Amino acid sequence: MAVMTMRDALNLALKEELARDSSVFLMGEEVAEYQGAYKVTRGLLEEFGPKRVIDTPITELGFAGLGVGAAMAGLRPIIEFMTFNFSILATDQIINSAAKMRYMSGGQFKIPIVFRGPGGSAYQVSSQHSQALESWYAYFPGLKVVMPSTPADAKGLLKSAIRDDDPVIFIEQERMYGMKGEVPEDDDFTIPLGVGEVKREGTDATIIARSVMVPTALQAAEQLEKEGISCEVIDPRTIRPLDIKLIIESIKKTNRAVVAEESHPFASVGAEISAQIAEQAFDYLDAPVKRVSGADVPMPYAKNLEQLAIPDVAHIVAAVKEVSYV
Amino acid sequence: MATQVVMPKLSPTMEEGQLARWLKKEGDKVSMGEPLAEIDTDKATMEMQALSNGVLRKILINEGESAPLGQPIAIIGEPDEDISELLKTASAPKPEKAAEAPQSPPESDAAPAVEEQPQEVETPEPTQSINGDGHKPRTDGRVLISPIAARMASEAGIDFKTVQGSGPGGRIVKRDVESAISDQKKPAATKAAVGRISIPRPARAGVVHGPSAYRDEPVSEMRRTIAKRLVTSLGPVPHFFLTMEIDMERAADMRRSINELYPDLKLSINDLIIKVVAVSLIQHPEVNASFQDKTIRYYEHADIGVAVATENGLITPIVRAAELKSLTEIATEVRELAGRARARKLKPEEYLGATFSISNLGMFGIEEFTAVINPPEGAILAVGAMSPKPVVKDDRVEIRQTMRVTMSCDHRAIDGATGAKFLQTFKQIMENPIYLFLDQ
């Protein structure tokens, strides 16, 4: 076990997988000589050379499609979007090519590609640079969507994503790159996709959170514990396919659910989770599922407005109290 | 020769009886002296014996129905006898059944409600809460209940319609069913109800309470008789009185400490008494009640009328849901209400509709007195002065602050034992106010 930042955990995952399989290559803007816009790819060019670690022009649609074509021809590309906001330009290739190639060819091609990068809010980077797009990508059959919330999860999940034979959308969070945590040093340490984790056990209410909302939810749980409400915090880790079983088991125990997310509420991942809970745990609910989502507005620049737009500990605490009738 | 069987007088005071159970069916052979039916009287359930031989030809009154003394309730005769004449005289219009079954509860859903619509409520003040809805009783007949609560109630064999809901719109939620289940398990309180005291919690902060919600239960046969007799013998409201002496040492101490910490608050002993009375009432809901002639009304909250002497007479402004309010809130509210009472600025809903009243003449040095109940409340507590008195404690004589209270009860709604148990709890908490901060 070593203690390292999420940035370094991701870096280590990339390093290990590039070393393990020569068909893996990494491509994106500033990933090579600049050492990565967020330094996640630091040192990789030096270690693996320009054939494996490739700087691209600013040409998201082009290099996303190039990645999919390369995957069709037998390689295992890791395509970095500097932020997932820029992936919007590439969505034709992600959605119409990567997600569908296997199905529409009748199973003849597999697309073992990873699209990774930071998504969601940062620090005052305004509306075009702060979007949480996971529900968009989770919508499409053919894609897998993964969102780690700890350094260990980041490493284990990224390795699994790279080894997975399907297109994986791997969404990191810029505000978590500096977060420290214990990470297994075994270079074969992986965390399976599609398996969530109970980040904190509890008995009175279930909070389902992902990515940067997990630390917020854990803080809320600490506060609620002092007020006599014991919260269970569940991090699905993989959004699609969703480990709904873990969530339902928890709700059977606690009878109440709060979903915390920084994305907008309409048709969010939280909306999907709420619907699945209503379908599968209706008879165990003591209150309707409560969602705590980001504000339904484009992200503003001003510091105070940005803070208001992102759910905080108080919001989650209030939501848990509401479903607890306290 | 066929005979009519009539409602017999089975007790000296009985005026009408309720047919509890027929012990014979139509067509059965009957012989003199054989038990024919069980009859509920004002005192007890008694067996009625047949006074002739023959066959029970016709039953004229069904189980559960009542009949006044002397009314034909069956016909005994020979199997093939003509009984038409007897039937004619027997079918004189029967008086309306007194012991009627309670109105069957309106259609209700087990499934949780959809968004509640705004409702007409009997209580005038709409309560405010974050959900825009408080604990108003539903008048549209729907019962709101969460899925898990419905399931738990069903599994425990509890009719959820008897459970009070504490959720929004009166939704019955898990904890309501849990407490109904544990109430079920509690043995009948034949011994003194000392021990577990649960302190009610407000559902959410910032709720402004209107008058308390309540439920009405039909008066039983026995009660009705008692009521009638008492009224005829003791005047409009049959009072009885219970006195208790309370050791106020700790209460006085607590008040002193609080006023040291918050000098502007000026908490009075009466403020404390209001809180303790309210909490005790919730513990003894049979006392937080009102005789309503055909029903007894049991209130959900303790709305305490606080007697205030004004130039023009006595008025009792009300602290609504006092059991949920903090001492600070009560003290502030009482001071404010009393001020407005003296200035003749109270609104009717602020002095009408208490569930229980307190009258304190302690400031005049009165040691104890009996107060008159404010109808239609079930009781009133008369509080005397608190003063140091010698008392025996642990085989020694000590000087301790002591206070005497006298509770007047409406005998139609409250019995002696019931009132006494309430006073026991009141005393227990008053002597150890720390109970207010615990929840056993």
Next chain:
Amino acid sequence: MSSQPTERSNSRSKNSPAGGAGVLERPAEPAAQLNEDRDILVKIFHQMLLIRRFEEKCAESYSLGKIGGFCHLYIGQEAVGVGAISALRADDYVLTSYREHGQAIAKGISPEAVMAELYGKAGGCSQGKGGSMHLFDADVNFLGGHAIVGGQIPLATGVAFASKYKETDQVTLCFFGEAAVNQGAFHESLNMAQLWKLPCIYICENNMYGMGTSLQRAMSSQNVAAKASAYELASESVDGMDVLKMREATQRAIKRAREESLPTLLEARTYRYMGHSMSDPGNYRTRAEIEKYQERDPIKIFTKTLKDNGLLSDSEIAEIEAQIKEEVEKAVRFADESPLPDPKELYTDVYANPIN
């Protein structure tokens, strides 16, 4: 002869005031020299004619309701696909658009598997799950069949990238129409291909119409080949109605790709005789125009060339026609008899690694 390939660009965009550089604007050039084996030439002829008859049969099947959705026919463009693909090795790759039946057959997918796919049957080359626009066959390195205009261009660039990465000398052909040239994906791909020296051959089938919009109405600069100069990428403009010219131009591009790992843009000037698809009434061009272009029917031209050079007799042609008729009918029979996909196939092959 056809225009010289431009290695480095200083050629100006050739905006013809009368319109695009269509097939008719140049004088008919003398037939190419036939320096190929007769077998190869006859095979090329057979393929072109097979595709023609196959597409005619598709039109018939579509109007009988046996083919659903969209059906984009290759009639008139056979020389481009057949000529270009004839220059490839079996292990080279082809990617194309939705107007792909001809290229699929030329690359080696059997007419039965293509027709069954069009009929949406289990025996189709994509198991009935792709349809006319998504034919795939990994065994013959035909990588689809893509329905978003220009979507195949970055994909093909990536396939070429993979060949270079794996250090094989495979090349990739990418077919697209002239309207796709206006998509950003085209420009992004050419930029990367030249920057990274990828062995990709971009073949623009300029049939002068993007659905109902002529290229004059869609392009400020109608010289497609010249667009390569923006990326300093080699390009050539080819008479796409001449299958041998197409073949030779492709051979030049293949050599460049295999030996130097450099991309080429080939503009093949061609024409489609049918509408954009079976649903297109074709009101944007005149009957007269179509008839004019039919004088340059690529099959007619090549037949004449072969006959003139004594390589094919009328009786041999008739025999080939008869064979093709049989091949096409066999394909239709196969498609008719092939079962519909099993309903549980609805949920298969969404993922290579299904979880939960």
